[in-house]
Amino acid sequence: MKEGIHPKYQDCTVSCACGYTFKTRSTKPAIKLEICSNCHPFFTGKQKLIDTAGRVEKFQKRFAKTEGKTVVKKTVKKVAVPRKTSGKILTTSPKKAKTAVKKEADKKETKAAKK
Numbered sequence: 001m002k003e004g005i006h007p008k009y010q011d012c013t014v015s016c017a018c019g020y021t022f023k024t025r026s027t028k029p030a031i032k033l034e035i036c037s038n039c040h041p042f043f044t045g046k047q048k049l050i051d052t053a054g055r056v057e058k059f060q061k062r063f064a065k066t067e068g069k070t071v072v073k074k075t076v077k078k079v080a081v082p083r084k085t086s087g088k089i090l091t092t093s094p095k096k097a098k099t100a101v102k103k104e105a106d107k108k109e110t111k112a113a114k115k
Helices: 055-066 094-114
Strands: 010-016 021-026 030-033
Parallel strands (some): 010 030
Antiparallel strands (some): 010 021
8 A cells, every 4th residue: 555645544423413313434524414314204204295186095095995905906807809800902912912802892792792
């Protein structure tokens, strides 16, 4: 370790805005904090949930209704809806194009027969 290039490591007093102080070691003689573990809401258990949209209250109402029990939702069966396709099939394959033309002709015939 080279001499004279390292900062002096000394005792340090850490003080918080709430008034709590403790001693540690640092390169600075004093450290001032805005918030410490004694006054921070997360560590003290006094944390308030801030919610502008009311989601927390909505959850708490729903949770109170169930009394903390798990609610099983009823499953809804989904009915498959058939796809609607257009009568025209654009393809470069002549074989597929012929079958598409036959299908269209069959549709026209059935419509004419129904009338």
